[in-house]
Amino acid sequence: MSSTEVYQGDDLIHSPRTNKEKPAELWWSIIKKTLFIVGSSALIFAALSNTLTYHLQRFWGASGNFWQHQWENILLTFGDDSFNLFVYGSFCVGYIVYWGIGSFYTYMDISGKPEFLRRYKIQPGTNEPVERNQLIKLIAIAHFNQILSIPVAAVCYYIFKYRGFNNSYKLPTFHWVIFELAIFIIVEEICFYYSHRLLHHRYLYKRYHKLHHEWQSPIAVTAVYSHPVEHIFSNLLPIFAGPMIMGSHIATFWLWVSLAIFSTLNAHSGYHLPFFPSPEAHDFHHLKFNQCYGVLGVLDLLHGTDEKFRNTKAFSRHIMMLSLIPPREAFPDHSDLKSKDLNAGLFTTEVIQPLEKE
Template sequence: MSFLAVSDEVLGTFVPIAVYWIYSGIYALLGDLENYRLHSKAEEFEKNIVPKSAVVKGVLIQQSLQIAVSLSLFAVISDDNPSSSTSSSSHISVIGAVLQFFVAMLVLDTWQYFMHRYMHSNKFLYKHVHSKHHSLVVPYAFGALYNHPLEGLLLDTAGGALAFVVSGMTPHAAIVFFSFATVKTVDDHCGLWLPGNLLHVFFANNSAYHDVHHQLYGSKYNFSQPFFVVWDKILGTYLPYSLEKRNGGGFEARPVKLKR
């Protein structure tokens, strides 16, 4: 049993959602820092075709589905393994925990790369499902999970469930892992390039990398998310870019070359 007698299953379900809104809220407050934006405010209003109120509603719908799947998954695991209570953390070495996290990261990255790429290559799925996410040509933090509900279920919720099961992590460890994955996803969509961001130091998959994918010229590249860029490099969908100063302040991720 965890803090204030709330089970790890409940915390593992709701803490990442709280992290999403808190962390994206911080970025929303920083959104007026024009000198660190990857697109100007004017460009955001011009290119994005969906109001922010609709984005909030869409994210809340996806998170509702996420809650239902998460609690159901924990219930099934608890029923299948009654001798090992999922409401208390299991003892595991630091090396074992790191290995579980790394496996979960690889599984989540692999699932999301291939599902994400397929949603681009399948014209029906792109038009009726994935294009909703790309209506935010200029990404911002709390739009990270603005997806069609089917995409949210297949790409994010199912991918997270698979990473949890394959890695074998406990619900207690899942609190940390999915909170971190949430921070990473929000950061990738924040639309800012802030100095001293440690996520940019340790991960090549960052806000500029994903911004390239959201632009028309990059829609066939940089599918990898949320951690590594391995699959893009292996399968030839990696589009290198340079980060340049933008006229009027801020930065711009410019492609180094387009593949033919």
């Protein structure tokens, strides 16, 4: 697939690349973006992990290393049955994390409460509240796909076992876990971008991917609202691939699954909440279909599949908000605001015309 081909629904569209950067400058931009995303993610995780571990140890009074103690309890529950540990243990972890976080978002979508969070909606006025029959269908398909993950995990178990399945009593070191997570992020970006973009081929889109795009304004639990073929090859395998390549410890795999689920729920949530990773790019993908196929945006930058996105206000908002000001207020859509005198200088908003729906 060439970098100038963009698949949208049933049609194949050829769009000339408009990125003006020279190849060397483009690659440097890609390297910087990758290092920033992976490095900042590792730093944040390290800080949170150390703090969380300290407080949990004090709260629970666990002797020695808290996580090691909990892991040993899990192994005592499952015994020496590595198959059940991997297949059913992974299912339970994924299910609990998905619906634990997803239920909070779904409550907001149904009730509109807490009301102050509606200010953080990316597409205001949509799914307020979410339509009941749509939600029932969504929950049914999501559960089917989650059950489908059990036989997929069973197959992957033997690949893990061949690669060197690790379910030992001793957990990997913290620094090794951070290194593996960085590898997983890169592998997921590659696998998801190309599998996702392939699903936008006119033949595959109408058969396998159109279902997921029924939601032009997605909600969190639409993350696995998809055809089973798409769910296996574009949702599950990109997550499984990194740990299979690395021969990771099962506890590291569970941690990765939890982080990946949080990421995809946030990306589909329709809310750009403060201190959360920005979901603007994937929300824009649901709105415009042929932009922003990846997770990190690195391969979108390389292939030029984020050009239209970069010319919208949504791109200006595509940052982690470190204040409580909603992104739509910090970066307004329209330029009907007159020049305002703010402190010592003048502030003007740029005129950016919204894209016409293709």
